Amino acid sequence: MAEIRTARTNVRANVRRVPGPCSHWDDLDADFIREVLDLVGDKWSVLIIGTLADGPTRYSELADAIPGISQRMLTLTLKQLRRTGLVDRTAYAEVPPRVEYSLTELGGSLLSTVLALAAWSADHHGEIRRHQAAFDAEG
Amino acid sequence: MAEIRTARTNVRANVRRVPGPCSHWDDLDADFIREVLDLVGDKWSVLIIGTLADGPTRYSELADAIPGISQRMLTLTLKQLRRTGLVDRTAYAEVPPRVEYSLTELGGSLLSTVLALAAWSADHHGEIRRHQAAFDAEG
C-alpha cells in the first residue's frame, strides 16, 4: 500500500509504482485511516452529517429526515459523531426539552471531503452500472 | 442534506422543504453514493486497492500483504471489486496456476479520491484524538 502511506505528500500522485521506501506513515496512521473509513462507511453517519449540513437540527427532525433509522441508531451514531468532534450538541433548558445538533467546523470539512467521493460516484455511476451488468451477465 | 439530497422528486425527503432547488443529483444518485460509501467503508476493499496500487499482484501476494484477511474474504472482496469494475483479473495458463489482479483505470481514480480522505484523516488526526479523549474524560 505504498500510496496510502505516502498520501500526505502524494495525494494527487496517481497510483502505479512508488520509487522508494519513502513512507511518512506508520502503522498507527494506517489504523487511523481505517477508523475514519469505518466512520464514513457507517450506515448512518454520512446521512446524519449531510442532514446537519442544512443547519442545526433537532433530534426528532433528524429522525424524520432520515427514514429507516431507529432511535437507538440515531442516538448511538450521534454519540459517535460527537465523540469524534464532528457534531455538537446543544440542549436548551426548556419545557418541553429541545436539543439541537449541528456540524462542527471539523464535521463540515469532512463533509466537503465526502462530497468529493460523492462527486466521483456521480461521475462514474454509468460506467460502474455497465460493469456490473456485464459481470452479472457472465462472470 | 443540502448537497446530497435536493432531489427533483422528494421521495426520501418527506423532510422539510429543500431551500434551494439548485441540485445536480437525484435520489437514485443518493442511493448510489451509499453503495460507493459501503464499498469504501468495507473492511478490506481499500486495503486491497491500496496494495494493488503498487502494481499487478498475485492472489497469494495479496493474502500475504494484507495480514488478517481470510481466503474467503479475499476472494469475496476481489469478486466485488471486479464486479464494480475497479479491479481486473488475469489468469495465465501455466502450471502452477498464476493469477494476477490489477487496478483498472476506474480503480485508480477511486484510489485518488480515497487518498483525499486519507489525507483528511492525517490532517485531523490529532484534533480528533483530542476530542475523543475529552469526550471520554467526561461526557
Place this chain on the structure above:
DNA sequence: CAGTATCCTCATTGATACTG
C-alpha cells in the same frame, strides 16, 4: 496456486418498552 464449500460465532442493528 488459487480458489470453493461449510459451518459457526460474534457483533451490529432493529424492535419494543420504558423514563427524566
Place this chain on the structure above:
DNA sequence: CAGTATCAATGAGGATACTG
C-alpha cells in the same frame, strides 16, 4: 421531546477442509 434499557434476529466474517 429526547433519550435509555433490553432482547432478538440477521448477517458479515473467521476457521477449517477440500479441489481443479
